[in-house]
Amino acid sequence: MKAFFVLAALLVIASTGYGQMTTMGTFTGDVTADGWSLNGGSGTRTHTVFVKFAKAFPKTPMVSLSLTSYDGAAGKDGNVRVSVKADQITREGFAVIVSTWGDSRVAGVAGNYIAHSTK
DSSP: OHHHHHHHHHHHHHHHHTTEEEEEEEEEEETTSTTOOTTSSSSOEEEEEEEEOSSOOSSOOEEEEEEEEEEEEOOTTSOOOOEEEEESOOSSEEEEEEEEOTTOEEEEEEEEEEEEEEO
């Protein structure tokens, strides 16, 4: 986690002199969200968390995600399954797609993002 913030700080410093824009933030999703279906059932299940940037980018940025928290339980086979990916990236924001599969149960996730673009 410390490495994430060091990298983010370096990107922000580098971006100020080279016509680049960088922003970072957090995302969360859990059982209290409308439509959350990751805490039961089986097979592939997904939930989408939408993130809006405080300021729109001049062009579509690249987005990197890191998972910082996971609240869930392994399936009957003992495996823990969760993934997060950035999707539907625009100048104004993006969607975090949280997925699980098998019979793993996910009650919540949290993470960080870094969005970066040249101007």
